Amino acid sequence: MSKNERFIRTYSQGVLSTIEIWVDRKTGVNYLYVKQGYSGGLSPLLDGEGKPVITPPESLPQSW
Numbered sequence: 001m002s003k004n005e006r007f008i009r010t011y012s013q014g015v016l017s018t019i020e021i022w023v024d025r026k027t028g029v030n031y032l033y034v035k036q037g038y039s040g041g042l043s044p045l046l047d048g049e050g051k052p053v054i055t056p057p058e059s060l061p062q063s064w
Contacts, residue, residue, distance in 0.1 A: 007031075008060065021045060028054040 010030075011021040017036040024031070030045040030053040045053045 010055075023055050023060060025057055025060060028057045028060075030055060 006025055007022045008025060009020055010023050011019075013019045018034070020033040020035075022031045022033055022042075023029070031042055032045045033042045034040060047053050
């Protein structure tokens with residue numbers, strides 16, 4: 001993966017149904033991606049207060 005790519009996958013689980021967490025390198029916002037069969041969905045990952053989970057961009061690896 002190139003370090004110029006905006007999103008990086010930081011977590012992946014599953015085979016037939018997949019759960020992944022993607023992080024935007026510019027904003028640090030975490031997104032939850034769920035796929036099952038031919039369907040899928042993407043949503044910001046929220047904390048207990050309903051605010052987006054943010055990973056400081058400087059703490060992300062430059063190449064993943």
